[in-house]
Amino acid sequence: MTAATAIPQRNDARLGIALMVLTCVIFSLQDGVSRHLAEATNVTMVVMVRFWFFAGFVILLGRAQQGSVRAAARTSHPVLQILRAILLVVEICVTIYAFTLLGLAQSHALFAACPLLIAALSGPVLGEKVGWRRWTAIGVGFLGILIILRPGVAVFDPRGLTALCGALLFALYSLLTRFVARKDSAATSFFWTGTVGAVAMTAVGLFHWEPMSAADWALMVLLSVMAITGHWLLIKTYEVAEASTVQPFAYLQLVFASAIGVTVFDETLHGTTVIGAAVVVGAGLFTLWRERARRSKDPA
Known part of the structure; x- marks a missing residue:
């Protein structure tokens, strides 16, 4: 297959959703380790070492699968591939920094806006169909986010803008990932x-x-393995399913990360966060139900 050959797009909703849930679990564990290491050292060093492991792995994998680095790097979208990679490293730095400022639970409460941004933009950017029922689910999910954010509370201070910036960067990265996968x-x-x-x-x-310390280097290796696995699963998720189908399930990362924040880092989990999380997860489950209905009849 040449780089110019179009790759058929799939929309296997069940597989895509399963991959997204697994990705959320891995990313949540990764976030906990990242917060610890960023507080023990600094954000840029943690992300740099993590990407050294990442680069070594993909070079070895590319040579093994494609026969050479040149073959592994062959792409139809070199500029977009560079852009999406830079977006990702900036997003990771910004988001980990937000963990050190707000904690995992509060940061992910704000980062939960990311799936809404992706689902809403998947139509105009990627040309994917988003029916009115899915738009309703997205709207309900947004209401859940408002419950989590508790408008007027201190979460809207400048520290909160850091997490929101991370959400926007990751939304752009995700859309570009889906686009180049064509x-x-x-x-x-x-x-x-x-x-x-x-x-x-x-x-x-x-x-x-x-x-x-030696213990933190061991955690750095663990972090690198989780990062490699998580991003590979995320890319595969976008290959097998439409972004608007799988993105509502990315809300589950809020639940997983909040649990880690509370149990490991002694963060406070507000009742509004629990209620809001239930709303956004319910919106995601509704989207799954609509996807199953859509496969049995014409789209709404």
């Missing part, structure tokens, strides 16, 4: 994510190097 394989996107991300972070992170 012609580039998951392996190609994976290669560009790791290599470009490592170059970009090294240019910044070397100026912030700090020594780490």
Whole structure:
């Protein structure tokens, strides 16, 4: 297959949703480790070392699967691949920094806006069909986010804008990932994510190097393995299902990350966060039901 050959798009809703839920579990565990390491050292160093492992893995994988690095890097969208990789490393830095400012629960309460942004933009950006029932589910999910945010409370201070910025960056990265998947394989996107991300972070992170304990280096290795696995699963998710179908289930990361924040970092989980999380998860379940109905008759 050449880089110019179009890759058929699938919309296997069940597989896509299952992959998204698994991705959320891995990303939530990763976020907990990232918060600890960022507080022990600094954000840029953590992200830089993580991408060194990531780049090494994708280079070895690319050579094994494609025969050479040049073949692994062959793409129909070189500029977009570079852009999406840079968006990801910036988003990771911004979001981990938000963890150190707000904690996991509050940061993810704000980051929960990301799936809404992706689902809403998947129509105009990717040309995917979003029926009125899905739009209703998105709207209900947004109401759930308002419950979590508790308008007028201090979560709207400048620290909260950091997490919201991370959500916007990740939404853009996710949409570009889906777009390049039309012609580039998951392996190609994976290669560009790791290599470009490592170059970009090294240019910044070397100026912030700090020594780490042996225990923290072990956690860094664990973090790198989770990052590799999580991003691979995310790319595969967008390959097998429409963004508007799977994105409501990304809300589950809020639940998983909040649980880690409360049990590991002694964060306070407000009752409004629990109620809002139930609303957004319910919106996601409704979207799944609508997808099953859509497969048995014409789209609404």
